[in-house]
Amino acid sequence: MHDLKPQDSAALLRDLRAGREIRSVETMIVDCPTTRRHRLSNTEINHQSYVILRVVLADGAVGWGEAATLGGPRWAEESVEAIKANIDAYLAPPLIGRCALDFEANAALTAKAASRNNAARGALEAALFDAAGKSLGLPASLLLGGAVREKIEVLWALASGDADQEIEEAKAKLAAREHRRFKIKLGFHPPAEDMARLTKIVEALPGCEIVCDVNQGWSEATAIRYLPRLAELGIVLIEQPLRPGLTEATARIAARSAIPIMTDEAAFSGPEIVAAATAAAGSVYSLKLVKSGGLLELKRAAGIAQACGMELYGGCLLETGIGAAAHLAVFSTLPRLEWGCEHFGPKILKTDLTNGEILFKDFHIHAPQGPGLGVTIDEEALRAARRKG
Numbered sequence: 001m002h003d004l005k006p007q008d009s010a011a012l013l014r015d016l017r018a019g020r021e022i023r024s025v026e027t028m029i030v031d032c033p034t035t036r037r038h039r040l041s042n043t044e045i046n047h048q049s050y051v052i053l054r055v056v057l058a059d060g061a062v063g064w065g066e067a068a069t070l071g072g073p074r075w076a077e078e079s080v081e082a083i084k085a086n087i088d089a090y091l092a093p094p095l096i097g098r099c100a101l102d103f104e105a106n107a108a109l110t111a112k113a114a115s116r117n118n119a120a121r122g123a124l125e126a127a128l129f130d131a132a133g134k135s136l137g138l139p140a141s142l143l144l145g146g147a148v149r150e151k152i153e154v155l156w157a158l159a160s161g162d163a164d165q166e167i168e169e170a171k172a173k174l175a176a177r178e179h180r181r182f183k184i185k186l187g188f189h190p191p192a193e194d195m196a197r198l199t200k201i202v203e204a205l206p207g208c209e210i211v212c213d214v215n216q217g218w219s220e221a222t223a224i225r226y227l228p229r230l231a232e233l234g235i236v237l238i239e240q241p242l243r244p245g246l247t248e249a250t251a252r253i254a255a256r257s258a259i260p261i262m263t264d265e266a267a268f269s270g271p272e273i274v275a276a277a278t279a280a281a282g283s284v285y286s287l288k289l290v291k292s293g294g295l296l297e298l299k300r301a302a303g304i305a306q307a308c309g310m311e312l313y314g315g316c317l318l319e320t321g322i323g324a325a326a327h328l329a330v331f332s333t334l335p336r337l338e339w340g341c342e343h344f345g346p347k348i349l350k351t352d353l354t355n356g357e358i359l360f361k362d363f364h365i366h367a368p369q370g371p372g373l374g375v376t377i378d379e380e381a382l383r384a385a386r387r388k389g
C-alpha cells in the first residue's frame, strides 16, 4: 500500500466515491419549546424553530443538518419558512446525484444557487459532512483537518431579564458543574435598569467570568456612559453593543473601553470580518454557522479573524444537538479558540432532538466522538416537534 501507482490510486478514489452520491434531501420545520423565556434586545422567545435536513446517500448513509433562527427573521433575515422553501427549490436540486465527498465543489454550487441564505447553506453542508462521515465511518472533524481538542469550556446565557431567577439558574449550573462562565443579555431594559440587574447578578456570583451581549441595543452615547460601569463590575467581554454598519462609532467606543468588544451580527462574511478588524471595531470574533454558511466557511472565518489579530469565541443560536455537533466538529479543529464557546442550546430545549451524545461535564462541552457529526436522532422527539401542515 505504500508504493501506490497512479492507476491504483485512481481506482481507490473511484471506490471511495462509489455509492456516496446524494440521493435525496428532505427538509422539515420543527418547533421546540424552551425551558424558560429567552430575551434579546429586539425579540423574546419561548420556543425555538429550526429547519431539520435529512440527506440520504446512494449507499443508504443518512446525514442530518440543522438551520437555526431566533424569533423569526429578526436576528438575521432568514426565517424557517424561507429556509425550507429555498433549500427545496434552489439549494438541494443541483446537488442530487453529486458525490457528497466533493465538499468544496458542492459548497460552490449552493453559493451559486442562492446569495447569502447562510443558515440554509450551512445546514445543507452539515448534513453532507454527517452523511459522508457516517458512510466512511469517520468523524466530520477528521474530514475538516482533524481535532486538536475534545472538550471546550462552555458558557451559559442568562436572558430572562429577572435577576432573582437568573441568579438561581446560574447557581444551579454551578452546583451541577456544567457552567461557571455566564453571558448576560442586555438591551431589553432601559440601561439603568440593566445596570441594577447586572450588579445584583455579579454580586451573587463571585469568581464567575461574565460576558455581556447587548445585541445592538445601545447607541454610542449609551455605550460611552455605561461601559465604565461594566468595567467596574469586572465584565470580561462586551458583545455587539451597536448596530451593524456603525463601524466607526463602534471603533470609537472600543478605543475608550477597558473591556474588549466582540463582533457578532456586524460581520458575517470574510470581507466584513476584515472591515471590522481593520477599523478596530472589535478584537474578538463570534463564530457561527448561520453567519458563515457552511463548515468550511466557518473554519475559513476563524482563519480570517485570526489573521486580522482577533481572538475567537464559539457562538451559537440555541441549536439542537445536531447544530451544536456541527459547530463542535469545526471548533474541535481550530488551533486556537481563546474564549471557549456557548452551545448550550440542547440544554435550553425541553427536549433535544438527539440522544444525548453531547456531554456537559466539569464546565466543558465534550465533542461527540462517533462518525459524521457524532450524534443520533431521537426520532420520537423529532416527530413530536415537527410542524404540522
Ligand SMILES: [Mg+2]
Residues within 6 Å of the ligand: 213, 215, 239, 240, 264, 265, 286
Ligand atoms: Mg450575540
